[in-house]
């Protein structure tokens with residue numbers, strides 16, 4: 130008796146074999162191409178098991194509709210207000226923050242006058258919100274909301290959730306290629322943490338031109354791939370991992386309310402922002418009770434920041 134399904138036939142036609150990732154993913158009743166972000170997306174209103182299965186198999190899952198406007202709105206408003214204050218720093222260097230040429234102007238400034246820009250200013254010019262902004266409790270709304278959902282508990286196989294503090298809030302100006310983080314695994318940047326997952330939260334519409342992130346699925350579980358110096362060069366990033374042999378998927382479209390969850394070893398990189406819009410996002414590192422941190426973290430059940438000496 131022939132028991133093969135339409136999908137089996139499709140996979141067979143494409144010459145799939147078990148030693149390489151399939152070119153298609155079956156999501157419920159739909160078959161999607163692996164090279165599209167859709168293959169790694171699951172709805173927050175769908176089964177938790179589907180989200181967790183994607184995370185375990187691929188090392189990445191986009192959860193659509195994970196955060197309501199009531200959570201995203203105040204965070205976006207707060208960071209947009211902070212951008213208005215940061216615009217004064219840019220003005221000091223003759224750059225108008227919302228000018229579509231701002232990214233190119235920052236690049237020119239940092240290339241030509243590296244010695245005249247302090248490390249703190251350089252950090253902000255590269256698209257990082259200052260520490261005082263990142264420490265705001267307004268940003269806690271996102272992890273607190275996610276801690277009320279089952280996903281992260283299931284993915285991390287934990288009953289308690291903690292998140293590294295402070296999170297990284299970023300703005301990527303149009304054309305600011307220097308704000309693009311080269312291919313990396315988050316374990317290389319977070320030696321103070323035991324096992325964790327990364328949650329990347331877009332606060333604006335993400336399409337191909339605005340960029341967002343590209344991921345290299347199924348790299349979780351391969352251990353740390355970076356072998357070079359751990360000291361970050363002047364732009365703050367360690368040298369990119371060689372991804373020439375890895376499958377690459379660009380994660381778009383995404384919208385505010387969606388979140389991307391990646392394993393701590395999942396290779397990913399930022400895409401350049403080629404749109405005329407500022408890209409706004411925030412990223413968190415969550416861990417469970419079986420893990421640890423030697424730096425500050427937020428205990429989400431107690432709503433309390435735990436300091437290393439506590």
Ligand SMILES: O=C(O)CCC(=O)C(=O)O
Pocket residue numbers: 299308309310315327329341342397398399400410412
């Ligand atoms: O937002 C970005 O451009 C990069 C984010 C990232 O690399 C991370 O969250 O680890």
